[in-house]
Amino acid sequence: xxxxxxxxxxxxxxxxxxxxxxxxxxxxxxxxxxxxxxxxxxxxxxxxxxxxxxxxxxxxxxxxxxxxxxxxxxxxxxxxxxxxxxxxxxxxxxxxxxxxxxxxxxxxxxxxxxxxxxxxxxxxxxxxxxxxxxxxxxxxxxxxxxxxxxxxxxxxxxxxxxxxxxxxxxxxxxxxxxxxxxxxxxxxxxxxxxxxxxxxxxxxxxxxxxxxxxxxxxxxxxxxxxxxxxxxxxxxxxxxxxxxxxxxxxxxxxxxxxxxxxxxxxxxxxxxxxxxxxxxxxxxxxxxxxxxxxxxxxxxxxxxxxxxxxxxxxxxxxxxxxxxxxxxxxxxxx
Numbered sequence: 001x002x003x004x005x006x007x008x009x010x011x012x013x014x015x016x017x018x019x020x021x022x023x024x025x026x027x028x029x030x031x032x033x034x035x036x037x038x039x040x041x042x043x044x045x046x047x048x049x050x051x052x053x054x055x056x057x058x059x060x061x062x063x064x065x066x067x068x069x070x071x072x073x074x075x076x077x078x079x080x081x082x083x084x085x086x087x088x089x090x091x092x093x094x095x096x097x098x099x100x101x102x103x104x105x106x107x108x109x110x111x112x113x114x115x116x117x118x119x120x121x122x123x124x125x126x127x128x129x130x131x132x133x134x135x136x137x138x139x140x141x142x143x144x145x146x147x148x149x150x151x152x153x154x155x156x157x158x159x160x161x162x163x164x165x166x167x168x169x170x171x172x173x174x175x176x177x178x179x180x181x182x183x184x185x186x187x188x189x190x191x192x193x194x195x196x197x198x199x200x201x202x203x204x205x206x207x208x209x210x211x212x213x214x215x216x217x218x219x220x221x222x223x224x225x226x227x228x229x230x231x232x233x234x235x236x237x238x239x240x241x242x243x244x245x246x247x248x249x250x251x252x253x254x255x256x257x258x259x260x261x262x263x264x265x266x267x268x269x270x271x272x273x274x275x276x277x278x279x280x281x282x283x284x285x286x287x288x289x290x291x292x293x294x295x296x297x298x299x300x301x302x303x304x305x306x307x308x309x310x311x312x313x314x315x316x317x318x319x320x321x322x323x324x325x326x327x328x329x330x331x332x333x334x
């Protein structure tokens with residue numbers, strides 16, 4: 001189990017640093033499939049994502065990809081949402097429904113977000129997960145049509161100017177923050193797999209800034225959630241410490257990869273990972289309901305396998321990109 005947690009931490013660290021998400025939204029369902037109590041699975045997943053976010057945020061700060069104004073505005077709404085979600089988990093656990101409802105929520109959310117990301121990747125839309133930060137200035141990123149419509153429609157003061165020449169109502173930011181905070185408290189996630197796409201598609205933030213700011217915000221939401229769950233005995237350090245040990249290197253590698261990887265192909269893998277994750281959680285829950293260890297194991301293998309495939313794709317693409325850049329530099333020198 002120790003080796004499993006260290007290895008899994010390394011994989012999700014790479015995903016978390018690259019996408020601004022990918023930490024506890026994989027850890028929490030995996031712990032549920034390993035028969036940990038829902039409160040322990042949620043609380044430990046949140047404690048893990050807090051530690052990983054601190055590491056990855058430092059790297060994104062160095063790259064200039066954190067909008068601290070946006071992050072500060074989101075913290076208030078997120079804090080309220082986390083407390084509401086946490087209270088819901090303990091209530092549902094008291095009546096024996098927490099595990100099933102959390103699993104169902106994961107299936108719906110992972111499937112929905114995965115379908116959206118995969119659709120945009122196949123269409124080649126300007127939104128989605130794209131990290132050509134070294135080659136583009138922030139004003140070169142195309143704002144998705146959904147975000148443009150929201151910016152034109154919701155003009156309730158105060159209006160806020162963000163990095164990348166984005167101007168949006170503070171109420172839109174607060175609504176996104178509350179919704180993702182609620183998910184953080186209920187599902188034990190940093191909220192990144194919802195919040196980061198929401199910042200892109202609802203607020204219109206350039207992708208590198210969305211990733212960096214999401215990680216910065218998760219430092220606060222994850223820290224608060226870890227503290228609240230820890231008070232109720234919901235944080236197991238025997239799980240969190242080996243996960244963090246493995247993710248420390250992975251998060252910095254993933255963050256560094258955002259500056260060199262053209263992630264158009266990775267978007268498809270990422271969307272597929274979310275869809276596979278939804279199927280895996282569903283299979284694991286069915287296995288738990290019918291008492292089939294085989295189905296539960298299959299679900300766990302799918303969750304871990306999907307994460308490993310995407311992390312490997314990121315690392316392979318990073319190495320290939322660096323080799324290509326070195327070859328061009330060598331040719332130019334010659």
